[in-house]
Amino acid sequence: MQLLYSPTSPYARKCRVVARERGLIPGIEEVDCNPHEDPAELQAKNPLGRVPTLVLDDGRAVFDSPVICDFLEGLGSAPPLVPGVGQGKFQVLVAAALAQGMTDSAVNMVMESRRPEGERSSTAVERWRASILRGLDSMMDYLAVQPGPLTLGHIACGCTLGYLDLRHGDMAWRDGRSTLADWFEAFNARPAMRETDPN
Numbered sequence: 001m002q003l004l005y006s007p008t009s010p011y012a013r014k015c016r017v018v019a020r021e022r023g024l025i026p027g028i029e030e031v032d033c034n035p036h037e038d039p040a041e042l043q044a045k046n047p048l049g050r051v052p053t054l055v056l057d058d059g060r061a062v063f064d065s066p067v068i069c070d071f072l073e074g075l076g077s078a079p080p081l082v083p084g085v086g087q088g089k090f091q092v093l094v095a096a097a098l099a100q101g102m103t104d105s106a107v108n109m110v111m112e113s114r115r116p117e118g119e120r121s122s123t124a125v126e127r128w129r130a131s132i133l134r135g136l137d138s139m140m141d142y143l144a145v146q147p148g149p150l151t152l153g154h155i156a157c158g159c160t161l162g163y164l165d166l167r168h169g170d171m172a173w174r175d176g177r178s179t180l181a182d183w184f185e186a187f188n189a190r191p192a193m194r195e196t197d198p199n
């Protein structure tokens with residue numbers, strides 16, 4: 001199995017952390033692949049040309065990141081990152097969805113900044129920024145309902161915060177959010193986060 005990823009992709013990092021936390025890495029070869037260079041091997045497996053893309057041993061591809069995380073959840077014998085049923089399951093999935101949406105906004109802002117000046121939309125950028133700030137203000141509420149074992153919600157939120165540090169330091173997301181900052185400091189020390197740190 002191969003995971004096509006780029007080191008700076010927050011979506012790919014989430015899958016790489018999930019793979020490590022579930023003890024799957026010896027069986028998954030991670031292949032560095034820059035989607036913005038339109039690599040043929042990526043586009044052959046994923047018509048969207050995006051990372052992460054997981055290529056199975058029989059050649060079939062699994063994407064995008066929420067689907068890959070779900071697929072990895074079914075492999076190996078490590079404890080699940082998503083509870084099987086009930087309220088707990090949906091709390092975890094909503095935390096992961098919150099992180100995914102905030103990551104979409106953060107990535108969109110970076111992509112927008114790379115467009116020629118006259119083509120950029122400051123209105124769109126402000127909307128994306130506002131969605132991230134609202135998400136940050138409520139992220140701890142979503143994490144607080146997930147005490148105990150590590151979940152996909154923790155991993156998704158942690159990778160989103162890591163991406164804000166990488167690309168949006170100017171947002172100073174820790175300011176006024178010390179509980180979230182303390183949580184991230186502890187989470188970010190996990191070996192899976194250290195091994196996938198893009199810095």
Ligand SMILES: N[C@@H](CCC(=O)N[C@@H](CS)C(=O)NCC(=O)O)C(=O)O
Nearest residue numbers: 009010011035050051052064065066
């Ligand atoms: N919804 C997708 C988003 C993946 C995505 O947009 N990845 C970016 C890298 S961070 C990419 O491959 N961009 C290349 C492109 O859109 O052409 C997921 O969750 O996996």
